[in-house]
Amino acid sequence: MSTKILAVNGGKRTVPEGMIKNWPPVDETDRELVMKSLMGGSHAFGPNCEAFQKEYAKWNGSKYTIFTNSGTAALHMGIYACGVGAGDHVLVPAYSWSSSATCILHHNAIPIFVDIDFATINIDTDKIEAAITPRTKAIVVVHLHGLSANMEKVLAVAKKHKLKVIEDACQGHGAEFRGRKTGNWGDCGAFSFNQNKCLCTGEGGMFVTNNEEMYKDALKLWSFGETSTPSEKRDYHAYALGWMYRGSDLVAAFGRAQLAKIDKYIDMQNENAAVLNKRLKGVKGLILPYEPERGMHNWYNYTSRIDMKAIGWDGDPQKMRNAVMKALNAEGVPVGVWQSFALPDMTVFKAKNAYGHGCPWSCNGAGDGVEYKIENYPMSIKHVDTHFGMTTPLRAPNRLDVAEKVADAFIKVFENIKEIVPE
Ligand SMILES: Cc1ncc(COP(=O)(O)O)c(C=O)c1O
Numbered sequence: 001m002s003t004k005i006l007a008v009n010g011g012k013r014t015v016p017e018g019m020i021k022n023w024p025p026v027d028e029t030d031r032e033l034v035m036k037s038l039m040g041g042s043h044a045f046g047p048n049c050e051a052f053q054k055e056y057a058k059w060n061g062s063k064y065t066i067f068t069n070s071g072t073a074a075l076h077m078g079i080y081a082c083g084v085g086a087g088d089h090v091l092v093p094a095y096s097w098s099s100s101a102t103c104i105l106h107h108n109a110i111p112i113f114v115d116i117d118f119a120t121i122n123i124d125t126d127k128i129e130a131a132i133t134p135r136t137k138a139i140v141v142v143h144l145h146g147l148s149a150n151m152e153k154v155l156a157v158a159k160k161h162k163l164k165v166i167e168d169a170c171q172g173h174g175a176e177f178r179g180r181k182t183g184n185w186g187d188c189g190a191f192s193f194n195q196n197k198c199l200c201t202g203e204g205g206m207f208v209t210n211n212e213e214m215y216k217d218a219l220k221l222w223s224f225g226e227t228s229t230p231s232e233k234r235d236y237h238a239y240a241l242g243w244m245y246r247g248s249d250l251v252a253a254f255g256r257a258q259l260a261k262i263d264k265y266i267d268m269q270n271e272n273a274a275v276l277n278k279r280l281k282g283v284k285g286l287i288l289p290y291e292p293e294r295g296m297h298n299w300y301n302y303t304s305r306i307d308m309k310a311i312g313w314d315g316d317p318q319k320m321r322n323a324v325m326k327a328l329n330a331e332g333v334p335v336g337v338w339q340s341f342a343l344p345d346m347t348v349f350k351a352k353n354a355y356g357h358g359c360p361w362s363c364n365g366a367g368d369g370v371e372y373k374i375e376n377y378p379m380s381i382k383h384v385d386t387h388f389g390m391t392t393p394l395r396a397p398n399r400l401d402v403a404e405k406v407a408d409a410f411i412k413v414f415e416n417i418k419e420i421v422p423e
Helices: 027-038 047-060 071-081 099-106 124-129 151-160 210-224 251-258 260-280 317-330 378-386 400-413
Strands: 064-068 089-093 110-114 135-140 165-166 187-190 205-209 302-306 387-390
Touching: 027 047, 027 251, 047 064, 047 089, 047 205, 047 251, 064 071, 071 099, 071 135, 071 165, 071 187, 071 205, 071 210, 089 099, 099 110, 099 135, 110 124, 124 151, 135 151, 151 165, 205 210, 210 378, 260 400, 302 317, 317 378, 317 387, 317 400, 378 387
Parallel strands: 089 110, 089 135, 135 165, 165 187
Antiparallel strands: 064 205, 187 205, 302 387
């Protein structure tokens, strides 16, 4: 048992200042492609967008790809491509990013929440069936924090009830289920390329599908309801209700350069996570992230939970979690709370204030019996109360020396947890 003084109490910090480097690394490939785009004179949906789509399709093993300005746009396209319409019900995990569920509202459909499985933080596949109503058309399944959901179980329920499946793979780049990459298991999928994602273009996203009809429908929603892309001959006719979700050439150029390095970066994340998993196994009070099978995780976010009982804390769990985070931050580890609200606890759902006038819930009885009560999602509550996560220390260019230091800091904090005083 170590008795080192915690940095938060005036001791020496474990991870030296400046040791953890920012994500993503930018090198000559990035500079070359971005500068070529800049000087190329085609700044809207240009040649780099076309090339990025093709290269991403090849990398992910998906037949069709559409480059978007966000992951949320790609999710919304998936909702439409799956034939979801006003008043339909769509299942979605109760703990995720807000737009895993608001993309359903974007199409005037109704999100129905399913609690998470505490171990994986993904949708509890045993609870999906109970949430199905006669209006249910689809499931948004999220590969949260880079761990693939159990797609075999999700697809079995979907098949039984004739539901479409949209994969929210916004955090799931390169994560595999049974050796097949995310985005290829459901009817379609959505990836995000925002600052923090395993492929960073600043902002951006990709819609993926292996179904030609869905691809054609998604195209309409993507670009003004039109049926052609900007690189084809356009008639500028709105055949459907469209948005403007196209990405731009400069962003795609950055994406192409990053894509060329993504496999190397994900391997590094796996190696860094392996050090943490090995060093932190058995640390009292620490619940480590869980990977049912090797390869299912891309280690986008290394999310831990605190076992309050094991550390002898019976007060407010969030107070203790926040105090532990503060202690880790003082040691130089950039941990943070990822989402401090479960989705059914967010105002847009609780107040049912999406499109105004009570729609979609009040229109044609579509929302009769639908209620958003956070107490119905106990595993999501427990996760919200006890988790903290980190991304940067696992990312390139950070290597095993960083992982070792971060592990030292975790061990120091948990071995001296009695010295932590929650405010
Ligand atoms: C699980 C999940 N879904 C959806 C999104 C939305 O992606 P974007 O910010 O690119 O719209 C994000 C990230 O922000 C996410 O983490």
